[in-house]
Amino acid sequence: MKIWKAFVIAALFLAAASLPFYTGTYLLHTIYIIMMYMSLAISWDMLLRAGQLSFGIAGLFGIGGYAATMLQVFTNINPLICILFGAIMAGLISLLIGLATLRLRGIYFAIITLAMAEIFRVIIRNLPDTWTGGAMGIVLNNAIFNGDVKQTYWLVFGILLITIVLSEVFNKSRIHFAITSIRNDEIVAMSSGIDIFKWLVVIFVITSTLQGLVGAAYTEIYGSVNPDANFSVHYSLLPLAMALLGGIRSTWGPVIGAIVLGLAGEYLKLLMPYGYLIIYGLIIILVILFLPDGIMGLIKKLTQKK
Amino acid sequence: MMKKGIILACIFMFLGAGIALAAAPKPASGDPIKFGAVLPLADITGKQASRAMQLAVKEINAAGGVLGRPLVVVIADDEMKGEKGAAAIDKLATVDNVYAFIGGMSSGVHMAQLPVLKKYAKPTVWIGAAASSVIEAPMAEQAWYFHLHPWDYQQVGGYITGFKELAAKNPLIKLQKWFIGYEEGAFGTTGYKGFQTLWPQQGWEVSGASFKSALMGGGEYRAALRQAKDYKPDAYLWLGYDADALPMLEQAKEIGFAPPMLIGAPPGWPADFGKSPLAEGVSLFGMWAPSLKEVSKVSKHFWDAYNKEFNEAPATYFAPLGYTNVYVVANAINKVGSLDQDKVIAALKDTKYDSPVGETLTITASRALKNQGFTKQKILQWKKGVQQVLWPLDFKTAEPAYPFPAWDKR
The missing domain is CATH 3.40.50.2300 (Response regulator)
Structure with a gap:
């Protein structure tokens, strides 16, 4: 059984990695957009597994993007290094925020993270124009890999793989017991010797670094940053909807949710260019109303009946 | 003789119809x-x-x-x-x-x-x-x-020319003191910076205050409007979005702020804005107005x-x-x-x-681009529910209503 599982995973990996050889530019572009949102959705879910609800994706996504772009503008070094720098900066900032706020719980932590994107946006916009480009942002001389779609796809695919591997490490290692215990009952977790604060900070920093990594890659791919666009609440809400649709507290729920919502959005747009967003919104509402455990929950129910 | 005439007439008619058909545009065919x-x-x-x-x-x-x-x-x-x-x-x-x-x-x-x-x-x-x-x-x-x-700087340059020409034609119009209410995003902030640079070069005073646009979850303009009222400007201009138009004017009315010239500069206006009594006399910028058809x-x-x-x-x-x-x-x-x-x-x-x-x-060159099309916007004004063109004077469809009518006299 385990051999079959490994075989299926290897086949899926090979199919995904070789996609640029048999797929057109537009489909590839659409797929790597979906993969970016997928990475954000998985990273959001990783923190949720520890019982912490975050609305701060957009803030860390934007920080990663701005850090990468500013390093690129000031030093003109390899964009891949800039992307790593963006991720590290998002991680460092989240460490500071985490140390200050992760003693808060439930709605209080959620509110803090909700404010993050807005606070970062205001700071970035009010820094000198020569640093951040002010309200209009910065345009880079060129996109990463000179806009080559295949290489861009592999970059985003690599980021997604890192996210999936980390998420699975969270699920399959001892960390899983720690975070599940924290989520279920903090008093029991503490009495079991789990340092709750330390683990929450570690998880928050890891997930924030991933979100910063995606944000940094995004700005290098599209060659620009803009405070309104890169800190848009959209980057917090869509990954959240994807995770809810697919099913929370697993790696594959957000993956399924991102594929369904991402492809549905594109397909509906081609089918009915005017007003497809109404149908798109209705799908999200209906699924959340009638499938509270998401598509993964439905799959589990169906397989259990059998 | 009569028969010959009829035949000739028929020949000419056929010839005429043939020429007309040949001259008429042929429907497009082939690969699109x-x-x-x-x-x-x-x-x-x-x-x-x-x-x-x-x-x-x-x-x-x-x-x-x-x-x-x-x-x-x-x-x-x-x-x-x-x-x-x-x-x-x-x-x-x-x-x-x-x-x-x-x-x-x-x-x-x-x-x-x-x-x-x-x-x-x-x-x-x-x-x-x-x-x-x-x-x-x-x-x-x-x-x-x-x-x-x-471009943004061409638009502002156009407004300067436009207001100067309007003031030259209508000596009552004063342009000395301006107050800019601007939404705090890229659109408003960049626009305000343009006014801060170019207005003093004309010898015009300019001050401003930001607000959070209703489009971005805001909609409270009283603070900016009160600052504007205290400044006693000759013209109040707001840079925001269509969602700001009606609440902005409602709040200006509420605090009794009716400067001699009130200008709005959103990229678009609410569909029924013209039907509101608040719209009368509000000036605006745009590239086109329905009244241009006149x-x-x-x-x-x-x-x-x-x-x-x-x-x-x-x-x-x-x-x-x-x-x-x-x-x-x-x-x-x-x-x-x-x-x-x-x-x-x-x-x-x-x-x-x-x-x-x-x-x-x-197509002409702009500051950096070789292929730039239009170079200015128009100054328009809401009058009886319709956007009228005030400037450029070549396209003028109405005289400016000046000063902006008091809220209790409309």
Whole structure:
């Protein structure tokens, strides 16, 4: 059984990695957009597994993007290094925020993270124009890999793989017991010797670094940053909807949710260019109303009946 | 004799009909020539621009098409998101195989499209994205890139000329003290910086205060309006969005703020704004107004055709801009007689098109870009529910209502 599982995973990996050889530019572009949102959705879910609800994706996504772009503008070094720098900066900032706020719980932590994107946006916009480009942002001389779609796809695919591997490490290692215990009952977790604060900070920093990594890659791919666009609440809400649709507290729920919502959005747009967003919104509402455990929950129910 | 006359008359009639048929435009046939338009379809600007583009296509095809082939405009929605706008360019280029890219609205979206547009380097004629600092310089070296909307600095330069000419004609109009209420995002902040730089150069005082636009979850303007009232400006100008228009005026009325000139500068106005009693006397900026149909034949043709085709009135200047967008590219190809890109680009540079926007569109150089279209906006005013043109004086459709009427006297 385990051999079959490994075989299926290897086949899926090979199919995904070789996609640029048999797929057109537009489909590839659409797929790597979906993969970016997928990475954000998985990273959001990783923190949720520890019982912490975050609305701060957009803030860390934007920080990663701005850090990468500013390093690129000031030093003109390899964009891949800039992307790593963006991720590290998002991680460092989240460490500071985490140390200050992760003693808060439930709605209080959620509110803090909700404010993050807005606070970062205001700071970035009010820094000198020569640093951040002010309200209009910065345009880079060129996109990463000179806009080559295949290489861009592999970059985003690599980021997604890192996210999936980390998420699975969270699920399959001892960390899983720690975070599940924290989520279920903090008093029991503490009495079991789990340092709750330390683990929450570690998880928050890891997930924030991933979100910063995606944000940094995004700005290098599209060659620009803009405070309104890169800190848009959209980057917090869509990954959240994807995770809810697919099913929370697993790696594959957000993956399924991102594929369904991402492809549905594109397909509906081609089918009915005017007003497809109404149908798109209705799908999200209906699924959340009638499938509270998401598509993964439905799959589990169906397989259990059998 | 009579019989001969009838026969001759018949021959002439047949000949005449033959000549008329030969001269009439042949319906377009063959493989279509495709233009790819990227627009925000959930927004009124994108929706009406796309409709106006379809109207232009219908007219062009009825007149024989492009190079005798049918013209098709493939429209893609950018959802006002950079990544979607960039993916739309990839789709139009590789799936639809379009010949040229047209459309556009937001500068933020366009910034993310620039690397993809550079990759394909197809003829591109853009009607939106006016933020010069992030668009104009990066595209300066691209010979295939044409930009029709006036840049932000050109718009402000136009307002200066416009207000000076209006004040020269109407000595009552005072322009000495200005207060700018601006939304705190990119649109308002950049605009305010432009006023801070250029207004003092005219000897005009300027001050301002920011507000959070209703579009971004705000809608509280009293603080900015009270500062403006204390400043006692000759003109109050707000830079915001359509969602700010009515609540802004409601709150100005509430605190009794009615400066001699009240100007709004959103990219679009609420559909029924003109029906509100608050609208009377509010000045605004725009590239086009429905009243232009009274002074421009092309504008009247566009107005009538759009109303007839869609059973609705065009409410945003992006509608006539979209219509212009299609005609400009189609005319250039027809003028050249081929799809040779270099020749079409040369023909686009040589554009002379009587646009429904009012002006004859020509291509000139702007600060950094070689291929810039329109260079100014118009100063308009709401009068009896209709936007009237105050300036340029060539297109004037009404005299300015000055001063702005007091709230209790309307």
